[in-house]
Amino acid sequence: MEKLTFTMENYLEAIYELSSDGNGARISDIAERLSVTKASANSAMSTLSEKGLIINERYKEIFLTPSGREHAEFTSKKHQVIQEFFTKILKVDAVIANRDACAIEHVISNDSIYAMQEFILTEKLNHTTLNFRGIHCAKPGCHNAKRP
Amino acid sequence: MEKLTFTMENYLEAIYELSSDGNGARISDIAERLSVTKASANSAMSTLSEKGLIINERYKEIFLTPSGREHAEFTSKKHQVIQEFFTKILKVDAVIANRDACAIEHVISNDSIYAMQEFILTEKLNHTTLNFRGIHCAKPGCHNAKRP
DNA sequence: CATCGCAGTTAGGGGAATCTAACTATATAG
DNA sequence: CTATATAGTTAGATTCCCCTAACTGCGATG
Numbered sequence: 001m002e003k004l005t006f007t008m009e010n011y012l013e014a015i016y017e018l019s020s021d022g023n024g025a026r027i028s029d030i031a032e033r034l035s036v037t038k039a040s041a042n043s044a045m046s047t048l049s050e051k052g053l054i055i056n057e058r059y060k061e062i063f064l065t066p067s068g069r070e071h072a073e074f075t076s077k078k079h080q081v082i083q084e085f086f087t088k089i090l091k092v093d094a095v096i097a098n099r100d101a102c103a104i105e106h107v108i109s110n111d112s113i114y115a116m117q118e119f120i121l122t123e124k125l126n127h128t129t130l131n132f133r134g135i136h137c138a139k140p141g142c143h144n145a146k147r148p
Numbered sequence: 149m150e151k152l153t154f155t156m157e158n159y160l161e162a163i164y165e166l167s168s169d170g171n172g173a174r175i176s177d178i179a180e181r182l183s184v185t186k187a188s189a190n191s192a193m194s195t196l197s198e199k200g201l202i203i204n205e206r207y208k209e210i211f212l213t214p215s216g217r218e219h220a221e222f223t224s225k226k227h228q229v230i231q232e233f234f235t236k237i238l239k240v241d242a243v244i245a246n247r248d249a250c251a252i253e254h255v256i257s258n259d260s261i262y263a264m265q266e267f268i269l270t271e272k273l274n275h276t277t278l279n280f281r282g283i284h285c286a287k288p289g290c291h292n293a294k295r296p
Numbered sequence: 297c298a299t300c301g302c303a304g305t306t307a308g309g310g311g312a313a314t315c316t317a318a319c320t321a322t323a324t325a326g
Numbered sequence: 327c328t329a330t331a332t333a334g335t336t337a338g339a340t341t342c343c344c345c346t347a348a349c350t351g352c353g354a355t356g
Contacts, residue, residue, distance in 0.1 A: 039305080040344055042306090107251035175334060187337095
């Protein structure tokens with residue numbers, strides 16, 4: 001997978017999220033989502049196009065290539081894991097968790113993402129087990145926890 | 149507190165960690181620690197100096213101002229919390245946790261840092277309580293957990 | 297079918313951070 | 327005390343990403 005700057009990773013992710021099946025993304029929407037001008041978004045498209053991550057015909061909608069989609073999906077997945085970890089485990093506000101995820105997704109290691117994912121899974125299992133046995137779970141973040 | 153780029157935050161942190169009581173930091177050491185050239189480090193010093201975060205006399209050691217120290221301490225503290233959370237709670241390898249902390253410290257919200265800190269504290273309390281009662285703690289990361 | 301508005305494009309410029317290469321200052325070893 | 331190594335500085339170029347301003351293409355509406 002091609003190495004990308006954080007900025008380009010963000011553009012790619014935006015295209016991914018703005019494309020619905022069959023339809024591509026539009027420059028204006030990408031620019032708005034990332035809070036940059038159309039000129040900036042447009043110039044970023046050239047970069048992504050050169051790297052073979054998107055198909056960008058003049059005045060047409062923008063489509064991801066398979067390679068671009070793969071990359072975008074990976075980034076998006078990382079975002080999702082961080083978001084879930086921060087809200088469900090750390091009990092951070094959803095809006096803030098989203099902002100943090102948006103930044104952290106570009107710099108965090110695969111190992112740490114994997115660890116977060118595992119942690120979430122284990123947490124869920126423990127809930128089930130403990131509740132089934134009728135025991136109060138004292139884990140931070142457990143809905144069945146005893147609170148003062 | 150003055151708003152800084154991530155890069156400048158890193159320089160400031162490096163100076164903080166390279167200064168031992170009474171002694172300042174040297175350009176060469178800063179450059180080496182951040183894996184940049186002396187020229188780059190030197191030019192960064194002008195920026196930090198203009199912002200009143202360091203004292204930088206030509207050919208002399210570099211010292212933090214109170215404001216610079218405050219900023220550096222805050223960044224360093226964030227680093228420390230992330231590092232501890234990733235290693236102790238998520239069980240991520242120390243070297244990787246350190247790399248991740250180095251990047252995340254510049255982008256994470258205060259809310260999330262606070263949540264991590266709280267989580268670590270709660271975790272410790274639960275250990276003590278559960279162990280005192282002679283109950284097996286099943287939390288991931290608990291040294292007394294039953295493992296298959 | 298002319299035109300008007302919006303989407304997209306291009307040109308040009310600026311700031312941040314990096315580099316190399318060449319320079320100057322400082323300090324130490326003989 | 328001089329020679330030389332090491333530390334620090336400066337100049338100039340490059341890359342990345344952003345901006346504004348001005349332009350072009352396209353399509354809907356009268």
